Structures are given as structure tokens and as C-alpha cells.
Amino acid sequence: MNPKTTKIYLYTRYERFWHWLQMALIVLLLATGLEIHGLYSLFGFEPSVEIHNFTGIGWLMAFAVFVFWLFTTGEWRQYIPTTRKMLEVIKYYAHGIFLGQPHPYPKRKLAKHNPLQRLTYLSLAAFLLPVQMATGILYWTYNSWTSRGFDFLSLQVIAAIHMAGAFALISFLIIHVYMTTTGHSLFAHIKSMITGWEEIDEGVKIEDWERARGKPTQPSGT
Amino acid sequence: MRRLCLLALSVCACSLISFIMPCPPAAGEDEAVGRSMAHQATKSVRNWSTSDHSKHKALHQAFESGAQVTSACLSCHSEAFDQFKETIHWKWLAPQDGSGKKYGKAGDSVNNFCISSNYLNDKKCLSCHPGWEGKKDTVNCLSCHGQQDYNFTEGFEDYAAFSRSKDQEELEIAADIQKDIQNAVQRVARPGRKNCGKCHFYGGGGDGVKHGDLDSSLTAPNKSLDVHMGVDSQDFACTRCHTTVNHHVAGRIYTIPAATDRKSLIDNDLTSKITCESCHTATPHKAGQKPNDHTDKVACQSCHIPTFARVNPTKMYWDWSQAGKLKDGKPYDVIGPLGKETYMTIKGEMVWEKNVKPQYAWFNGSIKTLTTKDIIDPSQPVPVGRQMGDIHDPNARIFPFKIHRGKQPYDKVRNTILAPLLSGDDGFWNTLDWNSALKKGMAHMDQPFSGEFGFIESTYVYPITHMVAPGENVVKCVECHTGKNGRLANLSGFYMPGRDRFKPVDIPGWALVIGSLLGVLLHGAGRLISNSSKKEEETIDEP
């Protein structure tokens, strides 16, 4: 019954590197941030603050490089949101997955993300993470608010937004990690983010609209 | 090409970041800026004096009284007494504000230790006044400048007695006494720790009673008690920081802060050295270190003096209402575990503590002390001495304090604090009669007393600024940045990471996290179950 599968090279070396680097940074930021928040003592408060600030700045710089990569390679198109097939994807995860139905939106080189992913990653990369960075920087430069004319800000509010972002990120991480188990096998997706090669069903057709736009059309299934 | 672009972009990113970063001053090598600055500002003391007092003719005369000694000093230091007369050390009065209240020990101000000097009519108080033989007429320069412990009162008396004798032997004794007097007079210098400590270590009638950060342990402290005064460290005398202009010694005077601006010696080389920042600057820590960001709102003392009274105990509570009890018809004392009186018939009940964690409050350097002329509210503890400033005051920072609690007499009809006369024949310590001691005390001050008295609870604060501990003993970040009984738990009105949680975010936040967890668990369980039932179906179908 199972359709034949084939392997495609989905994630370039930089993408994979960036993915795992960012994961490590975010996990470290969360671990130290939550310690600063007073939840537990792991590194100690003072080391946590130092690690958090250092990692935070490091992440910002690395993220700038990622943004540059996105635009120079045109990969940003992978994140253009769409509502087409969104319902099918939702239906699949809410229902079809239990019946063993095939994913309504298989991965392709030119369409790495399904509509739900596109929306999630877009809000992540274009909203949540920048908000986290902006509030982080403001938090970090708290002492120069007066000299920079940011006096209207309140640390309580900045910290609250930063915390809200942290909670959203934890929630994302939980769901994201869980979703990696929904591939052909439990670890298939994780494996592909390590090797770059993703296993997909053979002979699935992608519609034009699914492609990351602006890319030259190529014969599907390559 | 792409690599080049990437490189260029990272450079841009870096410069953007460095623009955003607050620019710290360049630090010298590995040492904290403030430490190098302070070392630079305090080169080792050299003997720069151009004068040897034992060679001065004026100090080789036969002295028969303190007044003569003073005139000998003034014969060279012509302006000294005129200067000194104007200082709080002489007047025991702070500048007045026209309210009709006299501020100061010699005025209407009170505390919750020995309460008042009854306009200096309580003679015991004069033991610390820098006049001769407990009198107020002329200054005793040697109180502060004398380097030899010598009892001049006795010396002059004995000299007077022997020198009038006809007996040759007694005249020789007189000559010896005179030699001792002159020796003591000739041994003068800038005030040392002992000179200041004679009064300031024993304020409130005993060692360590008042301040908590000033007691006899600072006469010759080690570095771990005080990094500046430590004899094995910088060996500072009090005057190294309490610098002097025209005999006015730098320091707080009641409501007048010790310093009104935060200048360091690099801003102004003639500034007083009374604040930490005078020598250490406002960003004393290594460049980029978090503590530098705290100095705008947290005084150095808050972290650098983790506890006070580290060697000798200090008095934390004094309940005058318990005074007067007798045992077998006689006054008695009880000595507590720290070797200090926990009860004295003449003083009441007291509590002593050692290694005390300070209390923290916003402080702009000014302390408001109540007077016998202030109306109080006896329904709650009366802040007899309280720190001024709050979070909105730009000159206020979080500062450590000793809070001395107690119970002291007040006028139940007039709602004012009463000033009993304590020492002397008519004083409470002799009569153990409150009514008469209060009447006498108030009469000395020309102030009314209704005759009805009670005891009110009161508090009196002392800023903690001495006993600066070595770096390794400073208060750790987490002692304040914690939600569990942190040192700053009682300060509100500002957000502090680690201490504060914003519930409207935290509660939904945790709900979201737990919800996500439950969601994926349920979903996963669903997949497991449907998978296994599918397999079963398949095994039925296949054959």
C-alpha cells in the first residue's frame, strides 16, 4: 500500500547549520532567561545574566547574517504566506494523520514548507523573534534609556513583552519538536535537518502556486 | 562574491551592535577602573610636615590649665578657634531653618538612645564635647589632635597641689607632672582613628551602641573588617575620607547630606573625599560589567557592606519602659550571650546583635530627626530619625541602614517626645523616678510637660557606610534578585528581574506552555492508538 519514496536534497549546508545554531542559542537563552526570571538555579544568577546577554548579542549578529542569506538567495519566498490548502493541512493534522492518510502538502525543493509552516515560521522570523530581540536590546540598554531619550519606556512593560515572547517560544519549541515526529518515521525530519536529504513520496505533483514564487519552473520530482 | 557580501554584512552588523551598546570607559589592564582611580588618588602617605611640635617654644611653658594649652596652640594657629567655634563639633547644633526648632544634640533634636542632652545640661554628655574638663568655654585642641592618652584634668589638679608645696620632694613631683603634661601637649598631629573613635565609636553611651558600622573594632581593624582602614590594607585614618575645610569635617549634618553632588577627584581635584565616588568614580567596575549599571540607583554601600557589627555587637533595641526594676531592692544588670547588657535597671531592656544584615531604603543623604517640639502620632511607631528620599527623587539611591528600635517616654497629653534628665543627682539614673526626671529635663529646655507620660515605640536610622568588606564578600546578585525574601523585598514601585513577576503575562504564559504540552501528548497518544488499530486491521485483511 505504501507509496514508493524518493530522496531529495532539501536543506543546504548553511540552512542546516543555521537551524541548529539558532536552536542552541534559543535553548541557551531560554535556560538562562528562565533562571533570571527566578524559576530555578542552574548556572547561578550572575553567570546566567552574563551568558544570556552574551548569547543574546551573538544571536542578533548571527540572525543578521541569516536575514542577509534569506534575501540574497531568494529563500525568503519560502515564507510568503498563503491560505490555499491551509484548511487541508489543518484537517490532516486534526484527523487524517490518525487514519494514515498522506500529507496533503508534501515537501519539495521549491516548496519546503506547508502553508501552516509558512505562517508559523513567518510569524516567528518576522514577528516573534524580532520582538524578542528588540525587547532584549532595550532590556539590555536599560541604563542608557534616559540619555537616548527612551524615558517613556517602562522596564515592567519591556520585561513583560520579553517574558511573553519567551513563553510563546517555549510553546513553539514543544509543538515544533513534536511535529518532527510526524514524518515517515519518528526521526525522519530530524535526520533530514542533519543530512539535508528528505524522504518524500514519489510522483507527487506540486502545483505552481505552491512553489516559492519567482523561481524558474523546473520539472517536478527532481 | 556571495562570501564577500556576507563578510561585509557581518561587519555592518557588528558596527550596528557596537553603536547600540552603551560605551564604557576604557579599562586599564585587568583592574577595575574604580580601583585604579582610587589607587591613583591615594598615594602612600609621606611625612610632609614642616613642623615638629616638640621643638616649639610655646609648648615648653609650664601649663596650669587647659585654657593655657589652648592659648599656646592659638599663638601660632591664630584662626583655629574662630574656625572651630563655627563647626557642629563645637556647637552641637545644625544650621537652623527658622521654624523655631533648634536642630542638634545641644538643641531640641532627640533620638531613641539617651534621647536628649537637655540643652547640654545633662553633664554626662559633655564627656564628648571638645572643651576642657567638660566645660563649654574654650576648646580643647587635644581632644582631636592629641596623640597621647593623658588625663589632663587629673594632671592639672595634681600639678596645682604639688607645685604650691614648700616641700622639695613634692616640687620635684610637680616638675615631673609638668613634664608629662608638656610631653602630651607636644605630641600633636592630624586626628587619628583613636581621636575620632573616642566619641564616635562610643556614641549612645557605650562601644557600638549607636551606629553599627562604627565601634572600637575600627581602632585597628584588619582588611576583612574594612578594606580602607585595615592596618594590613590601606590603613586609612578617618580623615582620609572625612576631609576638612576650615575645621569643618566632611560628613552629614542631620538633614544636610555629606555630599550634594557626585563628583570624583577627576571632576574636581578639591572635592571632598567623603563619597565612595570621590575616589572610585561613578563607574568603578570593569568596563561592561553589570554593577556599573547599578550605581545610578544603588549606593556602593548596599552591596559592599554585606553585614555590619561584624566584630563587636551593636544595640538594635532599647526599651526604656522597662527601666527602674529592682532586685532585692537594688538596681541590677543582666549580661546577655554576646557579653553585653540585656537589662539594666537604669536603662531598661535592650537587644544586641552581631553580623547584622542592613535594611534598605531610598536615601538622598538627608536624615530628618524629630525634636521635642514635634507633634507625634502615638498610635504607631514614631520615626524619630528617618531617611529622606524616595524612588522618584533623582538624588536618592538605595542605601543600607541600621534601624534602632525602642520605646521612649512621651507626653500623653501634648503628644510630644519627652527629654528626661538622665545623669547627675536629679537624673533618672540616680532617682529612678521618671516623673521627676522628665520634669527636670523639660524644665532645662524651657519646654512644657503635662505631667502625664507613657512610652511610644520608635525607630531611628543610621546609614551604614563603614566596614566596607573585601570584594569576595560582597552581596551576591541573587541576594536581591530573588523572589524569596531578598534583601530588597520591601522596596516597591520598580521592576527588578528575578524578584518580580508580572502575573498577567506569567499566568497565561504557563497556561500556554502546559496547554501545548498536553496538546502534543494527546495528539501523540491519538497517533499511537490509531496506528496500532490500523496494524491490527492490516493483519486481518492480509491473509
Ligand code: HEM
Ligand atoms: C530566544 C530569545 C530569548 C529568550 C527566550 C529570552 C528570555 C528571557 C527571559 C525569560 C528573561 C527573564 C525576564 C524577567 O524575568 O524579567 C530574560 C531577561 C533578559 N533578556 Fe532575554 N531572552 C531572549 C533573547 C534576548 C536577547 C536577544 C537579548 C539582547 C541582548 C536579551 C536580553 C535580556 C536581558 C538584558 C534580560 C534581563 C536580565 C539581564 O540583564 O540579563 N534577551 N530573557
